[in-house]
Amino acid sequence: MAALDLVTPVLSDGGTWRFPANEPLRLDSGGVIEGLEIAYQTYGRLNADKSNAVLICHALTMDQYVASPHPVTGKPGWWPRLVGPGKPLDPARHFIICSNVIGGCMGSTGPASINPATGRPYGLSFPVITIADMVRAQAMLVTALGVDTLFAVVGGSMGGMQVQQWAVDYPERMASAVILASASRHSAQNIAFHEVGRQAIMADPDWRGGAYAEHGVRPEKGLAVARMAAHITYLSEPALQRKFGRELQRDGLSWGFDADFQVESYLRHQGSSFVDRFDANSYLYITRAMDYFDIAASHGGVLAKAFTRARHVRFCVLSFSSDWLYPTAENRHLVRALTAAGARAAFAEIESDKGHDAFLLDEPVMDAALAGFLGSAERERGLI
Amino acid sequence: MTNAVIREDFREILRLVRPGSRVLDVGCGEGALLDLLAHEKQVDARGLELSAEGVAACMARGLSVVQGDADLDLDHFPDRSFDYAVLSQTLQATRRPRHVLDELLRIADRAIVSFPNFGHWRVRWSLLSRGRMPETKALPLPWWSTPNIHLCTLADFMALTEDLNLRVDASAAFAGRGPARPMNPASAIENWRSETCLFMLSRNGTPPSRELPAASGDLFGG
Numbered sequence: 055m056a057a058l059d060l061v062t063p064v065l066s067d068g069g070t071w072r073f074p075a076n077e078p079l080r081l082d083s084g085g086v087i088e089g090l091e092i093a094y095q096t097y098g099r100l101n102a103d104k105s106n107a108v109l110i111c112h113a114l115t116m117d118q119y120v121a122s123p124h125p126v127t128g129k130p131g132w133w134p135r136l137v138g139p140g141k142p143l144d145p146a147r148h149f150i151i152c153s154n155v156i157g158g159c160m161g162s163t164g165p166a167s168i169n170p171a172t173g174r175p176y177g178l179s180f181p182v183i184t185i186a187d188m189v190r191a192q193a194m195l196v197t198a199l200g201v202d203t204l205f206a207v208v209g210g211s212m213g214g215m216q217v218q219q220w221a222v223d224y225p226e227r228m229a230s231a232v233i234l235a236s237a238s239r240h241s242a243q244n245i246a247f248h249e250v251g252r253q254a255i256m257a258d259p260d261w262r263g264g265a266y267a268e269h270g271v272r273p274e275k276g277l278a279v280a281r282m283a284a285h286i287t288y289l290s291e292p293a294l295q296r297k298f299g300r301e302l303q304r305d306g307l308s309w310g311f312d313a314d315f316q317v318e319s320y321l322r323h324q325g326s327s328f329v330d331r332f333d334a335n336s337y338l339y340i341t342r343a344m345d346y347f348d349i350a351a352s353h354g355g356v357l358a359k360a361f362t363r364a365r366h367v368r369f370c371v372l373s374f375s376s377d378w379l380y381p382t383a384e385n386r387h388l389v390r391a392l393t394a395a396g397a398r399a400a401f402a403e404i405e406s407d408k409g410h411d412a413f414l415l416d417e418p419v420m421d422a423a424l425a426g427f428l429g430s431a432e433r434e435r436g437l438i
Numbered sequence: 439m440t441n442a443v444i445r446e447d448f449r450e451i452l453r454l455v456r457p458g459s460r461v462l463d464v465g466c467g468e469g470a471l472l473d474l475l476a477h478e479k480q481v482d483a484r485g486l487e488l489s490a491e492g493v494a495a496c497m498a499r500g501l502s503v504v505q506g507d508a509d510l511d512l513d514h515f516p517d518r519s520f521d522y523a524v525l526s527q528t529l530q531a532t533r534r535p536r537h538v539l540d541e542l543l544r545i546a547d548r549a550i551v552s553f554p555n556f557g558h559w560r561v562r563w564s565l566l567s568r569g570r571m572p573e574t575k576a577l578p579l580p581w582w583s584t585p586n587i588h589l590c591t592l593a594d595f596m597a598l599t600e601d602l603n604l605r606v607d608a609s610a611a612f613a614g615r616g617p618a619r620p621m622n623p624a625s626a627i628e629n630w631r632s633e634t635c636l637f638m639l640s641r642n643g644t645p646p647s648r649e650l651p652a653a654s655g656d657l658f659g660g
Contacts, residue, residue: 368502389504390514398484398502402493419490423497430500 065145066122068095070161071198079156079163079191085181089170092195093161094118094153097137098145100200106437107201108143109192110152111209111216114340115281115332117160120152121145126331133414135421136208142425147437148205153195155188155216157340159333162191166267166333176335178264183339185212185347189219193227203227205435206428210234210413211380212340215347218388222349225364230431232370232424234413235377237384238357238391239348244379247287248341251280255334264335277334278325285324290376290409350391357391364392368434369399370427372420374412400427447526447552447636448474450610450618454550454638455479459521462486462546464508464538465528469496476501484520486511509533512541520546527634529553531585540602543641548607552636557591557629558613576633592629599639608638 070093073079079087095118100107110120110133117124121131121138137143143150154162157180165180172179196204207228209217214236221231237244255261258276262269286294298317313319350357369392373385382403392399404420406412413420432438448471455461457479463472466485469492476483485503487493496503504511508525509532523546525538530553532538542549554576555561564572571581577589590598599606611621611632621628621635 370497386506390511393504393514394516396516396519398482399504400493400497400502401504401506402490402497403505404494405490419494423494426498426500433500 066095066097068118068122069093071195073194073198077194079187079194081181081187082184083182087156087163087181089163090156090191090194091161091163091167092153092156092191093158094151094195094199095120095122096152096199097121097150098148100149104201105203105205105435106147107149107151107196107199107204108206108208109196109204109220110137110143110150111192111207111213111220112152112155113209113211113213114284114344115328115337116213117158118152118154119160121150124331127327135414135416136424142421142428143206143208147432149201151196151199151201153192155340156191157183157188157336157343159336164333165264165335165339175265175267177267178335180335180339182346183343185215185219185343186223188343189216189223192216192220193224196227203229205437206230206232206431208232209236211236211410212344214380215344218349221364221367221369222353222360225361225367228367229435230368230370230428231364232427233385233388234372234420235374235380235385235410236371236388237380238350238388239384240345241384245345247283247379248345250283252338252341254279254283255338258334261334264338266334272329273334274326274329277329277332277337278322280334280337281328281332282321282325285321287379288409288411290378290407292376292407293409296407357388358394361392361395361397365396365398367397368427368431369397370424371399371401372413372423373401373403374406374408374410374417375403376407377410377412379410446612446616446618447634450636451475451524451526451550452478454608455481455522457481460484460519461522461524462515462520463524463526464512464542465525465531466496466501466503467492469499469501469503471524471526472496472501472503473499508538512538512545515545517544518547522546522548522550524550526550526552527554530589531587533587535588535590536598536602539598539604539639543602543604543639547640547644549604549639550636551639552634553590553595554586555592555611555629555632555635556589557593558633559630560633562630574633592623592632592635593626595635595637596623599637603642604639605642606637607640610636612636 070091073090075088079090120133154160156162157164165176169176207217207220214233217231217233255276258273260271261273301316303319308314349360353359371389373382389399389401408415460482463485466487472483472485475481486506493503493505523542529535560574561572609621609623610618613633
C-alpha cells in the first residue's frame, strides 16, 4: 500500500489501496467484494484544511493515469488540457485523485483479479457491477486518503455518469461537479452499440466463456472489433469524412479485403492497439454497468428528485453539438432536472465537429468555460 | 439601442434589487448585469441565455448560466425560486411575451422588465413622416433584421399587466443617453415621451415568499 505522505512535497503518488476483509464493497446486485483493491494516482498535496481535493472519474476505457505516463503504452496522461501545471486543475494548488473503476483492468478489482474464494481469476463469476458501485468504491478510497469533502468531482462520458452518481449518493461530500458529454441514462442506441461490442467479444473462440486467462489465450479479435465499432461512435461523421474521406492506403484497389481505405487501416490500428492495454471481460462488465445506468429509475422516474439533496452543489454541464453518442438533448435533460431540483447549474452546448471525443480535445470555448467555472468554485471555497 | 441606454438600464436594476437576493437574468448575454449584481449586491446570480458564446463567457466569469430559450425553458424552474426575474430589452424579442411575463412571475416574486416603447414620439413620427418601419436610437435595426417581433407601446404593456393582474411596484423611463427618471405609466404623455421603459412588477395579492432587508438608496421605494 502506498502511504500518502502529507509532509514532504510530492507531485505524484499512487498505488493500490487494499481494503481489509471487514470493509467489503456491497454491490447493488446484492453481491459483495471482499478484499477490495483500488488502483489510484494522486497529484499534488492535500492542504492543511483538506479543502483542495478533486476527484477525476474516468471514461469507459481510460484509467487512473490522468496526468502521468501510462505504464503499458508509455503515452502521457489522458487529460492534459485539464490537469497539469498552469491548467485549471493544477497539482501545485489541488490534490487530484483519479482511480481505476472497479471492474477495470489497471489494478482495481475486476474480472481478471483472483477470486479469493477459488484462487483463480474471477472471469464471469465476477459480480455484475453498476456505476453506483464504482462510486461507492471511490468514496471508500477518498475516505481512506483522508479526504472528507471534495472541492470538485469531474468527469466526461462514463466519468460524467459517476459525477452524477456522486451528486445523488454523496452530495454532502462535494462542492462542485463537472459533467462533460454525458447522460443520465443509457438510450436504446447506446445499449445497442454496447451489445454489438459484447457479442463481438463473446463470439471470439478464444473468449472461452470468459475463462480465457485459465487457457492462456485472449479474445483479441473480438475485443478489437468491439473497439472498432465503439470508436466510430466517438467520432462525428464530418470529422471522419474530413480526416479520411475515400483516401486509399496505396495506389489502386486491392480487389480483395485488405485495408484499402485509410479509414479501415485507422480502425484496425485502433482495435489492435486497444487489446494491448484492455481486458475483454472488463469491457463486458463496464459496458454493462453503463447500460444499467438510469438515475431517474431509482427515484420514481423523476430525475429532479435524485438531486434534491444536491442543491448546494455547483454544476457545470457541457455538451458538444456533433456528439451523437450522448447528444445535447440528453445533457439538457439533466440540466433541466438540476434546475428543477434547485441546484446551481451552468450549461452550454459547445460548437464542435469532433463528436463525443471533443471533451478530451482542443476546444478553446470549453477550456475557457471550465477554467472559469473551476476558478469561481475555488474562490467560493476560499482556495484562491 | 445604444450601450449608454443599456448601462442606464442596468444602473436602475442595480438600484431596485436588494442585497443578498436570488436573481434570474433571462437573456443575460455575456453576464454583464449578473456580474454587476453579484459584485455590488452579493446576489445569488443565475442566468438563461440563448447563445453558446454568451453562456461560455458567463461561465468564464463564474456565473451559473444555462443555455436555453426564454420561450421554452422557463417552465423548468420551480415556482417562486427567485426573488427577482430580470428580462432586460428581451420581452419584445420573445415568441410568446404574454406567456413569458406570466412565467417570470411564477418563478420569481418580482419581475423587472424593460422594453423599447413603440409609442415614443420618434417612432410615431418616423412611421408617420416616412411611411417606413421606424429606425431610431432605441430600435436601430431595419425590419428585416431586427430580433424584435413583438413590439408594444407603454399603453399596450399596461393593458397586459392589468390583464395578467400584475401590480406595478416601480416604473422608470429613459430617453437617449439620459439617466432614468421616475415615470407614471398611467399618464398618456409618458407613452409619447418614454423611449425605453422599465418596470418592476409583482402579482396582485401575493406577498413576497421571504422578507428581504431594505435596500439602501432605493430610487423607487420598491
